[in-house]
Every structure is written in C-alpha cells, then in structure tokens.
Amino acid sequence: MATETAHPPAVERDERVRRVRLVSRLLSRPELGAVVGLVVVWTFFAVVAFDNNFVSWSATAAILNRAAPLGILAVAVALLMIAGEFDLSIGSILGFCGMAIMLLVTPEAAGGFGWSLWPAILVALVLAVLTGLVNGWLVITTKLPSFIITLGTLFIFRGLTVAITRLRTNRTQLGNLDEVPGFDLAEKLFAAKLTLFGSTFNVSILWWVGLTLLATWVLLRTRQGNWIFGTGGAVDAARNVGVPVRAVKMALFVTTAFAGFLVATIQAVEFTGADTLRGQGQEFQAIIAAVVGGCLLTGGYGSAVGAAVGALIFGLVQQGIVITGIQGDWYQVFIGGVLVVAVILNNFVRLKAAARR
C-alpha cells in the first residue's frame, strides 16, 4: 500500500478524533434517548412499586409479553419513518388480517368459509402484502403526504373489516380458532409459552427480538439500508445518485403491512379469535415508540433498536401501572408525557451530535 509515508500523520489525526469519539459516539446514537428513558422509567417503578414485586422475573415476563406485539409493529414503522413516510393504517391492517383469518376458518354455517388454518394464514399474508402495495402505490403516484393517504386507508381497511365481518356473520367477534385443523403447529410458532425462571414468556418476544436484529442488520450493514437512510434524508439527492426511491418506499409499506399481519396472526392464535376493532390505536403507539426510539418525524434518522426500546417503555409503563395499582386511566397521561419528554430529549441530543466538530 502507498500509505507507508502517510502513517505518522494518520496516527496523529486519529488521536485528534479519539478525544471526542467516546462521548460523541454515544451522543450520536439515535437510540440513546430511549435507553436513558428506559432506565429512568424502570427505576421509577422499581422504587414506587418495589413492594408490589416489580423487580421480579414474573413482572419482567409480563412487561416483555406486553411489549412484544407493539415492538414488532414499531420496528417496521421505524424503518418506514427513516425512509420519510408514515403508515397510520398498520393498526387497521392488523385488524383486517386477523379478521380475514377468522372469517376463512369459521364454519360455513356461521357465515365463514370453513377453511383450515394454514391456507387462511397464507391468504391473510397475501392480503397484507396487497394492502401494503396499495398504500405505497397511492403515496408514490399521488405524491401526497403518506400521513394523509394512510389516514384514509386506516378508515378504509377498518371499515372493510367491520362491514364484511358483519355482512357475512352478523357479528364483530369470531372465536374458537383452537378447533380448526392446523392450530397446533400455529400455536407452537406464534403463541408458544416458554417457562424460564418460573415465569411464562411468550414466543412473540423471540419474533420481536429477531425482527429487531434483522432490521438493524439491514439498516446498518446492507446497501438497502443505506438507501432507506438516503430516501428519507433527501429524496432528490438520493434519486440523483441512483437510489431506487420508489422501490424502497414500496418495500417498506409492504414491510409495515407484513408486521401488521404477523401481529394479527400471533394475537389470533394466542386469543383463539379476533375482534373487528383489534389493533385500533396501535398505529399511534407504534409511531410513538419509534419516535421515542430516536426516529425523526422528517425521516433520514433513527434506529430499529431504538423503536424496540420505545415499545419496551410502553410495556413497562402499562405493566408498572397495573402492578402499582394506579388507576389505569392514568396510563395515557403517562405515555403522552413520556413522548413529549423523549422528543425534547432527542432533539437536544441530535443538535448536540450535529454540532460536534
């Protein structure tokens, strides 16, 4: 290599870098705010609810079980947000897919189609991909903000779910999934319970962790990840250097729809049924988790790990309030407060990180 002669100055330069590196490396991580928030919230409940056994394996399992479904949604939503778009319809897609599975497996006498479970899951997956494509196609062709487009599809998908279910079965809830052929395998995959330290952990935690790791790998170690950051950071610049921004957005709308499908399947199997209103409000919780995890509303910045931690904070607060015995009505106040504080903190951290020279 021709760098032989350049070595002494290079070493000198490295030293100049290292002085700021430790602190600023930490500061420039998007998930820092969420991790700090996690520690603060956990400490708060650990102190307040110590006597109620908050610091225990059983409480930890309950927190993780609550956080897992939201975490799966939040990680997908985070990827899309980094690419500069929103998906408000993810909760409706969740309800839509769950109900699709239930309608397909419900006996014909009760207004369903009498299928076995796995073909139903497969069809729900295809439907989810289609909803994702519809969202992406509408956003790309109309060039309207995805906030508006998916606000529309939020109502469309939810309305379709309620209307079709009522039309076919005259009900809003369908159950008895455990009587359908194929349920045993589905239960092992989507709703198995793992007993560790005398507490019950849902297998959905593994899905959540696995998807978070996969998303992180894609974001940081593949060219597609670079394209996601580029698309959200400055769409024209990215297009000018040859990033297929339309394909990136399409793929990510399908990803959020897939997350909705996965959670729908997990919950349908876990609760052996579905409700037409399932998933309502999840779109906002997922966006909040992503923002708490360091995603910028304007795109181009964020992390999957951060979104997962954001979802964990949700689980922590939900379970903490239950354990503490605080009236459940206060939950929303708490979550809203966490959101505002997190955004202020993130903003501050990002300005600090950008200002380092």
Next chain:
Amino acid sequence: MTSNGGPLLEVKGISKYFGSVIALKDVSMFVRAGEVTCLLGDNGAGKSTLIKTLSGVYRADEGEYLFEGEPMDFRSPRDALERGIATVYQDLAMIPLLSIWRNFFLGSEPTKGWGPLRRYDVEYATATTRDELGKMGIDIRDPDQPVGTLSGGERQSVAIARAVHFGAKVLILDEPTASLGVKQAGVVLRYIVQAKQRGIGVIFISHNPHHAYPVGDHFVILRRGQVYGDFTRKELTLEGLVQMMAGGEELENLAHELERAAAGGTAAEDLRKAAALLEAETGRRDDREPPPGPAPRPSG
C-alpha cells in the same frame, strides 16, 4: 494538463423551448479533457437549462450532443452518469444526517458475500472514502461524522471527490462556490484544479467572474439564452470578463448613480458603501477622490 485535441463533450446549436419561452437558442460549447470550461451568465441567462440539458435531465429540442465524438441522446441523468458525465448540484449533493462514507457510496455501495448474506462492505467503504478524500487533499477527521457537520465548501469537495472516484470523465459543477465565503470558495476552486489535473473535463458554472477567471481555460458567456461569447483565457482579462457578463454597463451606471446620490448630501453611509462595493465588483480601478460626505460617526 494535456489536452488531447478533440473535445470530450460538445454541444452544437442546441435550442430548448418551454411552450412559448425560448430558454436556449442555438447554443454551442465544448470541454476538452484536462480543461476547465467556465459557463458564465447572470440569473435567467439560461445556465440552469443548459446544465440540465448537459446532464440528461432535459432533452434539447434542436441541436447535437456529442460525447467523445459520438452523438448522444440521454433520457435521464442516470444515462449520462453511466457514460461518465457527473453533475454536482449546488444543494442536492449530500444528505446531511448521513455520515461521510455513507454519502460517498450512496447508490453505488460496495458489497461482499453472497445471497442473503450479501452485505455492505463497510470497512472498504470507510477506507476508500478516507483515501479518495486524501488524494484530493481533503483532510477529514472522521468518515463517520455526519455530512451536516461539514462546512459548505467541504461538502462540495466531498461531492467532487465522489464524482471523480466513480470515474467521471466530465464533471459539471453547478455554482459550487455560490453560497460560500471567500476562503471556502478558494478550497473548492483548488479541487476544481485538482480534478482538471487528473485529466477530467470540468464544466464550471458560475455567475462570479472572480471565481471563474483563475481556474478557467476558456469561458462561455451566456446572455438571454444565447452564447454572447466564447473566449480562451489568453483573449480575456478579468476586467473584460466582468464587463462582458450581463449588466456590466448597467452596474457601472448604477455605481455612478449611487455615488452621485451619496455626494449630493443625502449622507447615506451605506449608499457610499454600496457604490464602493459595486465598483469593486465591476473591477474598475481609478484614482478618484472618495466622494465628500460627513465623517462616519461611530454608532453604538
């Protein structure tokens, strides 16, 4: 700095219309390898339209586009880029929140591994970014720092280094010095010379003759959508170049007017300053007395 005779990129008699508007009329220009062609003109002279035609964004309604002697018909900037015609836009060059090395390779990421394990070769990308910038004489502290933390000049320089690395034969620079301070503009001008010395044909768009003159080999002046003149460096002085640009005479008249106003007892300090500035802009050097007026009062 060898120019091997024929032009690398040449347009002949190019015209571009937008409805009834004639944006370009019968424009011809060229750039040779290892030379800098400066494209000068005031706002509305047609510079942007010409750049976009050269870089493949627009297709000319009339005229010929030759690259390495062959006629071209680009349908997108991507086509032009594949031939080796890279355009660095003034503000669309970089993604601020992305690190330098991620920006450098955005859209052309090196990968290693196969199948589902095919991944971004991060080590190669960071090392190459550092090397390439080093070759251009750009000293970056940390390729991991976001581009947003770089100054405007450094950002332009990284964009130029990127285009050079990806094999640009022609580099089109859209007003790279426009929003920069004096020192930063100097940095960018140095990289333009570096690129030229590496045998690249550079088309340098500017409306500032003071930036263009020191680096240019020849100068194309656009005015109202037409070529007003095409000069080599030898045929031209800086003063002449300034005069030739749109509104040279008008600027001088305005300078006189402002001077008269200032001398006429309106006592406007800023008017006199403006006049002095304009005089410097138009490059006039005469030994007239400073216009009489009240002594400047220190204001606090």
